Every structure is written in C-alpha cells, then in structure tokens.
Amino acid sequence: MSGERVAVVGVGQTEHRAVRTDVSMVGLIREAAKRALADADMTWTDIDAVVIGKAPDMFEGVVMPELFLADALGAAGKPMLRVHTAGSVGGSTAIVAAGLVQSGVHERVLTVAFEKQSESxxxxxxxxPTPFQAPLVAGAGGYFAPIIRAYMQRADAPDDIGMMVAVKDRLNAIRNPYAHLKLPDIDMKTVEESPMLWEPLRYLETCPSSDGACAMVLASERVADAAAKPPAWVQGTAWRSEPTLFARRDQVNPQAGRDCAADVYQQAGITNPRADFDCAEVYVPFSWYEPMWLENLGFAEPGDGWKLTQSGATAFDGDIPWNPSGGVLSSNPIGASGMLRFAEAANQVRGAAGEHQVEGARRALGHAYGGGSQFFAMWVVGADKP
Amino acid sequence: MAPTREVAVVSYASWSSPAELQRNEVEMLMPVVAEAVADSGLPREEIGFTVSGSCDYLIGAPFSFVSALDAVGAWPPIRESHVEMDAAWALYEAWIQIQKGSVDSALVYGFGKASSGDPSEIFTLQLDPYTVGPLWPDTISVAALQARAWMDRTGGSEQDLVEVGARSLRNWAWANGVDLEPDAVDVLLAQPTIASPLRPGDIAPDTDGCAAIVLAADDLARELAARRDLRPAWITGIDHRIEPQALGLRDLSLSTSTTLAALTAGLADGPVDVAELHTQFSHEEHILREALGLEDGTNVNPSGGPLQANPPMTAGLMRIGEAAARVMDGEAGRAVAHATSGPCLQQNLVCVLEGEDA
Incomplete structure (x- = not known):
C-alpha cells in the first residue's frame, strides 16, 4: 500500500430508521459525527479536514447539502470535500479521507456519509426519465432483477438461496442496536410469503429505505499509536469503475469488481480471502448479491457462491461470516451504506462490534458498489499495522 | 509529514458556448477529454487515476457523472472517483492521490450545461433547506447582498463593479481577437440593475462547457512537457477552505477562507504575474484581490474569466487550466488560480503554479 500509514481511531453511526422525524439533516450527521469523535476521544477542534459523501442530491432535494452542513460538522475554516460515486460513495468517501492522511497532508480527518431518504x-x-439514457424503471430492484435471474441460470442455483440470505442478515441485525429492520420472527416461510416485487426478489429480500449516517475518524500512525482504544489499520484501499452499458460487459460478475478485489488483496497480502479474512461487510442490497459477490470477490469459484451461503459458511457462526451487522438488507441510508460496511469492518478488527463481534476478528473486508454495479470501492482493515 | 512529490499540469483543454443545444454532456465532453489526453502525450490507458466534478441537478437526474464516464473510455476498468463540486476540487483529489504515491498521473475533468435549466433557481437549492431555501432567494439576489456589503465597508461604487466587467470583456476580446465598442464601461453602467447594485455586466453569463486537465508527477511531467517544447506548470501549493453558509454568520465583504487557503498554498512567497479568479460577480474580484493580497501589477483574468464564460462545475477548473497555460507557454513565471463554490464565496480553493522547478 502506498503512502503514510492510516488507521480508523473512531467510529460512530446513528440509529437507522425509515423516518427520523426527531432530527433534521444537521441533527442526523451530528449524531454520527459526535459518536465517532467521542470514540476517538477527540473534539471538533482536533480535526484537520472533513470529507462528506452521499448518493444523489435528489434523494433529499438539496443541491450539494454539504455546503449548508459545513458549519454543523465543525468544518468552518477547514478543508471540506464532497464525494459522490453512486451507491459505492460511502466506501469511496472513506478512501478519499484515508488519502488525505496517506498523502501526508493531514493527520486527523473526520469523514461522514449520510442519506435522509425521507426528505425526498x-x-x-x-x-x-433522462434523454439519451436507458430508463432504470421502478428503482434499483427493477434494474438488478434480470441480472440476478441471469446469475441463477448461469450458476444453476436453487431458488431459495436469496431467501436464506434475507433470513440470515435480518437475524444478524437483532444483535446490532443501530439496525433499522428488527425482524426476530423472520424465517424462510415469512420471506417466501412476502409479496413478489421484481421476480425473483420478494419484499423481504430487498433493502429498506433508511434515514441514517455513519462517521469515522481517520488518523496518522503517530496519532493512532497514541489512541486509547485499539485502531483499525488500513491495509489496502482500491476503487474501480467501468462503463455502464456495452456489449461485452458482464453485469453478473463485473470485471471492475474483480480488478478492485485483486488490487486491494495484493496491497494487503490476501491470497485466500475465505481463509485470510475473519469476516466481511459486503454491500448486499438485494439478497442474491451475496452469492454473486462471493464469486466476484474470490471467496468462491464462479458458480459456487450459492453453495457457501447454502452451507452456512457466511452465517454468524460460519467460517467466514458475511455482514454480521445485518448489512444493507437491514439498514440502508444509501449514501452511508458503503461507509457502514467499511466502519463495521473496522469495528470488528478493533474488537468494538459489541454483540455482533466475530470472536477474535483480526482482518476484515469492507466493500461497496454502486450504479448498475459498475462502481466499486473496497478496503482491508486489520488489527495489525500493514 | 508533508506532501513531497512535485506535481504539474501537463495539458489543458476546454470548450464553452452560451448554449449547446445539439450535444449532450458526453458528446460535449468527449472531444475535450480526447484533446487533453492527446496533448499530454500519455496513452489514455497509462493515466493512473481519473476524477471529475459535476452536479446532478443541472440535468435533473440522479447520476450525471455516470454517463460522462463514456467520454473517458473506462475499459479495462479504471481507478476513478467523482466529487459533487466544481472540478477544481476534483483536481485537488487527483493531487492527493499522486501525493499518496499510488499513481504518477491523473485525468481531471468537469462539465456543466446551464442551458438544461435555470442555474439561478437550481443553485438556490444549495441554501439551508429548512430556513433559507423555502424563501427562494435566487443566486443573483444573494450575491447582490454581498456586493452591497463590500460597497458599504470600502466605499466602493457601482462604477468600481462595472469596471471589472468591462475589463473582463476587453480581456476576453483581446484573447479571442474580437473588436469591441470603445465605450464599454458607459454602456454597461447605463444598463438597469437586475438586483441592485448588480447589472448584467456584473454577472457571469449562463454557459455550457467542459474542461479537462492531465497532471503528472516528477520526471514524468518533465519528460511529457519537454516532448512538446513546453514547461510543466508545477503546482507549488494548493489548499481549500470552507466557511459557514449562513449569510449572517460571516462578514460578506471579506473572504477569510480564501486568505487561509492562500496562506497554506504559499501565495505570498513570491510575485504573482497572473491571477485567474473564479469571479461569478464583479464585486467578487475586489473581495478576492484583497483576500489574496494581490498587487496592482498582477494581470487578473487575462482570459476574460467567468464573467465571459462560466460553465457550472467547470469554471473553477478552467481557472487552473488558464493559469497553467500562461505558465506553460512562458507568459507567466508564477500564477495563481482560484475556484469557488456555494453562495457568496462560501468555499474557496487556491492553487499556485510556477514555471521553474520547485
């Protein structure tokens, strides 16, 4: 990995809900940021720069909302950047923030990602409808469903794998006090009986719409070495993009995702992801994306991803737990969903994940993707310095 | 710890028009990106990082940067990011990635079509959505408050404002070889105000356009520039700062964030031959000259500046490109570029460029 060492020394997130009527956008981001600062044992004045990320501004109806939020994030007089890379933005934002430390420009960077979907x-x-562009048709689910059907056919996967992921992630969320969806009684039958939205995706196989925010404090080696709580060392960061539409593009197993994983694994010295990672927080907004990303990220051979899910390997007590926090299927403040993956991975290797702590976790993957799965952002965090 | 790599602008291309009604963003962007990449001398697939700046709201759709990627040809997949800011901040992000050491070169581009909507109305949506936005103060009226604050503090007149616009027009005409009416100041001053004290000549026009810059580090920059018998425009300092947005929380007649950014960028360390300032309203030039501490000898906006061409999300990057172009062709030894975002110069970036090796 290039540049100066960087570590996560503080993590904070909001309670994620369908509608947070109790807070404005200002209150929402401050809830996450203040928790991250408290976790890092810092105050606003300790921070050198602020990096904020969120998905499209039309989700709240405010153009570049970071401008009016700058003061609330203690950014007055400081540098502030705003990142937007579609659904991968929470991950990209963390990578931009890490870069400010790795470049040697700053030592303490506050990064925040949010979405308050109930505003719009x-x-x-x-x-x-946009001129000259293929319509998304009824949101993201309508876009991804045909790709999922292509996966099922290609991998010859049983019909119930998606439902297994939906049950697993929602049961994980019960251990996460911040999670939006709490469905303790969920089982295969309730998922199967929920309405079909976009064949093969049922209502309960789909992420919710959430209001929420996530924040982290990233620090230089000097600052992290002096931190009271264990830091999560960033062992690698990578991002990749490819064009949305062209004939050779494999939307089921995108090249950009494979390249991004290869890059970040090479930086962190990962050769066998299933064995080398203790857990992974992966962007799975629709149930079937677990087996698809298991293959894309090299945890399973092409065509075998669903077998890992089916065997229970990715369950909380499996050999490679995926989304012990409950994942995007349980909380989805879109712009923050990627950063939540990065932050949950960091908390796992800090031993700070609470009831959903994977015992003895020392190395974890944080993953985010966006758009029509042409944008990817990933990092590897560990208890040890790179 | 401090950034250690020498980073330079090695190519710049731009295009703008009062209204581009024939082509969409991608079509508008494609030749400009191609020109900047070709001029850099680097094959597209060898450029380490790509980053852009744009605003979804201009076309009223959620992901305007997504299709813009088609102008780059992102295959095989590329290292890429995007800021929802003027592309000058995308250039800052590229500079950070090069300083980090993971890449040696970067392509930066910005684009925006004012003609797709009404920018004065769209950018009103930048204001606090709970307390200020619902009053729908348009961007020109908000800027007029700042112009008045500057006049009240300094005793400046409406003629002082209009003279900025007139000089911008003269510079633009000179740079583009156009003959001008001799009495431009009188003509501009005779126009009725749109939002007192601002007249049409004080206000940047709605523009469609785009720009692209290629950055390279160290010996790569030297080698690429030498091939074209130019010198690299070295970025010897770059920083950006933000202020609270609320208009009542700051002295609108000053730009403290510009001063702070200039300090970190080391602007005062030498003379400034050329300044390209992101002045969307004439009074902003007066405020920025003061904030940057520019001497009378500095040639401000020799390109004509944003008062002649102001494509949204791009005009800031164009300032860096124009300043770099003056350094590369030897016209300026040391130049400063400034970019701004938000109402009343809320957020400002300062970039110092020099011709000789740092």
Missing part, C-alpha cells in the same frame, strides 16, 4: 423519494429520484 429515492424511487422517484431513480426513475426520472
């Missing part, structure tokens, strides 16, 4: 309507915002 994401389904509407994603369905606006």
């Amino acid at each position: 309507d994401a389904m509407w915002a994603l369905t606006v």
Whole structure:
C-alpha cells in the first residue's frame, strides 16, 4: 500500500430508521459525527479536514447539502470535500479521507456519509426519465432483477438461496442496536410469503429505505499509536469503475469488481480471502448479491457462491461470516451504506462490534458498489499495522 | 509529514458556448477529454487515476457523472472517483492521490450545461433547506447582498463593479481577437440593475462547457512537457477552505477562507504575474484581490474569466487550466488560480503554479 500509514481511531453511526422525524439533516450527521469523535476521544477542534459523501442530491432535494452542513460538522475554516460515486460513495468517501492522511497532508480527518431518504423519494429520484439514457424503471430492484435471474441460470442455483440470505442478515441485525429492520420472527416461510416485487426478489429480500449516517475518524500512525482504544489499520484501499452499458460487459460478475478485489488483496497480502479474512461487510442490497459477490470477490469459484451461503459458511457462526451487522438488507441510508460496511469492518478488527463481534476478528473486508454495479470501492482493515 | 512529490499540469483543454443545444454532456465532453489526453502525450490507458466534478441537478437526474464516464473510455476498468463540486476540487483529489504515491498521473475533468435549466433557481437549492431555501432567494439576489456589503465597508461604487466587467470583456476580446465598442464601461453602467447594485455586466453569463486537465508527477511531467517544447506548470501549493453558509454568520465583504487557503498554498512567497479568479460577480474580484493580497501589477483574468464564460462545475477548473497555460507557454513565471463554490464565496480553493522547478 502506498503512502503514510492510516488507521480508523473512531467510529460512530446513528440509529437507522425509515423516518427520523426527531432530527433534521444537521441533527442526523451530528449524531454520527459526535459518536465517532467521542470514540476517538477527540473534539471538533482536533480535526484537520472533513470529507462528506452521499448518493444523489435528489434523494433529499438539496443541491450539494454539504455546503449548508459545513458549519454543523465543525468544518468552518477547514478543508471540506464532497464525494459522490453512486451507491459505492460511502466506501469511496472513506478512501478519499484515508488519502488525505496517506498523502501526508493531514493527520486527523473526520469523514461522514449520510442519506435522509425521507426528505425526498429515492424511487422517484431513480426513475426520472433522462434523454439519451436507458430508463432504470421502478428503482434499483427493477434494474438488478434480470441480472440476478441471469446469475441463477448461469450458476444453476436453487431458488431459495436469496431467501436464506434475507433470513440470515435480518437475524444478524437483532444483535446490532443501530439496525433499522428488527425482524426476530423472520424465517424462510415469512420471506417466501412476502409479496413478489421484481421476480425473483420478494419484499423481504430487498433493502429498506433508511434515514441514517455513519462517521469515522481517520488518523496518522503517530496519532493512532497514541489512541486509547485499539485502531483499525488500513491495509489496502482500491476503487474501480467501468462503463455502464456495452456489449461485452458482464453485469453478473463485473470485471471492475474483480480488478478492485485483486488490487486491494495484493496491497494487503490476501491470497485466500475465505481463509485470510475473519469476516466481511459486503454491500448486499438485494439478497442474491451475496452469492454473486462471493464469486466476484474470490471467496468462491464462479458458480459456487450459492453453495457457501447454502452451507452456512457466511452465517454468524460460519467460517467466514458475511455482514454480521445485518448489512444493507437491514439498514440502508444509501449514501452511508458503503461507509457502514467499511466502519463495521473496522469495528470488528478493533474488537468494538459489541454483540455482533466475530470472536477474535483480526482482518476484515469492507466493500461497496454502486450504479448498475459498475462502481466499486473496497478496503482491508486489520488489527495489525500493514 | 508533508506532501513531497512535485506535481504539474501537463495539458489543458476546454470548450464553452452560451448554449449547446445539439450535444449532450458526453458528446460535449468527449472531444475535450480526447484533446487533453492527446496533448499530454500519455496513452489514455497509462493515466493512473481519473476524477471529475459535476452536479446532478443541472440535468435533473440522479447520476450525471455516470454517463460522462463514456467520454473517458473506462475499459479495462479504471481507478476513478467523482466529487459533487466544481472540478477544481476534483483536481485537488487527483493531487492527493499522486501525493499518496499510488499513481504518477491523473485525468481531471468537469462539465456543466446551464442551458438544461435555470442555474439561478437550481443553485438556490444549495441554501439551508429548512430556513433559507423555502424563501427562494435566487443566486443573483444573494450575491447582490454581498456586493452591497463590500460597497458599504470600502466605499466602493457601482462604477468600481462595472469596471471589472468591462475589463473582463476587453480581456476576453483581446484573447479571442474580437473588436469591441470603445465605450464599454458607459454602456454597461447605463444598463438597469437586475438586483441592485448588480447589472448584467456584473454577472457571469449562463454557459455550457467542459474542461479537462492531465497532471503528472516528477520526471514524468518533465519528460511529457519537454516532448512538446513546453514547461510543466508545477503546482507549488494548493489548499481549500470552507466557511459557514449562513449569510449572517460571516462578514460578506471579506473572504477569510480564501486568505487561509492562500496562506497554506504559499501565495505570498513570491510575485504573482497572473491571477485567474473564479469571479461569478464583479464585486467578487475586489473581495478576492484583497483576500489574496494581490498587487496592482498582477494581470487578473487575462482570459476574460467567468464573467465571459462560466460553465457550472467547470469554471473553477478552467481557472487552473488558464493559469497553467500562461505558465506553460512562458507568459507567466508564477500564477495563481482560484475556484469557488456555494453562495457568496462560501468555499474557496487556491492553487499556485510556477514555471521553474520547485
């Protein structure tokens, strides 16, 4: 990995809900940021720069909301950057923030990602007809369903794998006090009986719309070495993008995702992801994306991803737990969903994940993707310095 | 710890028009990106990092940067990011990635079509959505408050404002070989105000356009520039700062964030031959000259500046490109570029460029 060492020394997130009527956007981001600062044993004045990320501005109806939020994040007089890379933005934002430390420019960077979907309507915002562009048609689920069907056919996967992921992640969420969906009684039958939205995706196989935010404090080696709580050392970061539409593009197993994983694994010295990682927080907004990303990220051979899910390997007590926090299927403040993956991975290797702590976790993957799965952002964090 | 790599602008291309009604963003962007990449001398697939700046709201759709990627040809997949800011901040991000050491070169581009909507209305949506936005103060009226604050503090007149616009027009005409009416100041001053004290000549026009810059580090920059018998425009300092947005929380007649950014960028360490300032309103030039501590000898906005061409999300990057172009062709030894974002110069970036090796 290039540049100066960087570590996560503080993590904070909000309670994620369908509608957070108790807070404005200002209150929402401050809830996460203040928790991250408290976790890092820092105050606003300790921070050198702020990096904020969120998905499309139409999700709240405010153009570049970081401008009016700058003061609330203690950014007055400081540098502030705003990142937007579609659904992968929470991950990209963390990578930009890490870069400010790795470049030697700053020592303490506050990064925040949020979405307050209840301010506007994401389904509407994603369905606006744009001249010269193929319509998304009824939001993200309508876009991804045919790709999932292609996966099922290609991998010859049983029909119930998606439902297994939906049950697993929702049961994991019960151990996460911040999670939006709490469905303690969920089982295969309730998922199967929920309405079919976009064949083969049922209502309960789909992520919710959430209001929420996530924040982290990233620090230089000097600062992290002096931190009271264990830091999560960033062992590698990578991002990749590819064009949305062209004939050779494999949307089921995108090249950009494979390249991104290869890059970040090479930086962190990962040769066998299933064995080398203790857990992974992976962006799975629709149930079937677990087996698909298991293959894309090299945890399973092409065609075998669903077998890992089916065997229970990715369950909380499996050999490679995926989304012990409950994942995107349980909380989805879109712009923050990627950063939540990065932050949950960091908390696992800090031993700070609470009831959903994977015992003895020392190395974890944080993953985010966006758009029509042409944008990827990943990092590897560990208890040890790179 | 401090950034250690020498980073330079090695190519710049731009295009703008009062209204591009024939082509969409990608079509507008494609030749400009191709020109900047070709001029850099680097094959596209060897450029280490790509980053852009744009605003979804201009076309009223959620992901305007997504299709813009088609102008780059992102295959095989590329290392890429995007800021929802003027592309000058995308250039800052590229500079960070090069300083980090993971890449030696970067492509930066910005694009925006004002003609797709009404920017004065769209950018009103930048204001606090709970307390200020619902009053729908348009961007020109908000800027007029700042112009008045500057006049009240300094005793400046409306003629002082209009003279900025007139000089911008003269510079633009000179740079583009256009003959001008001799009495431009009188003509501009005779126009009625749109939002007092601002007249049409004080206000940047709605523009469609795009720009692209290629950055390279150390010996790569030297080698690429030498091939074209130019010198690299070295970025010897770059920083950006933000202020609270609320108009009542700051002295609108000053730009403290610009001063702070200039300090970190080391602007005062030498003379400034050329300044390209992101002045979307004439009074901003007066405020920025003061904030940057520019001497009278500095040639401000020799390109004509944003008062002649102001494509949203791009005009800031164009300032860096124009300043770099003056350094590369030897016209300026040391130049400063400034970019701004938000109402009343809320957020400002300062970039110092020099011709000789740092």
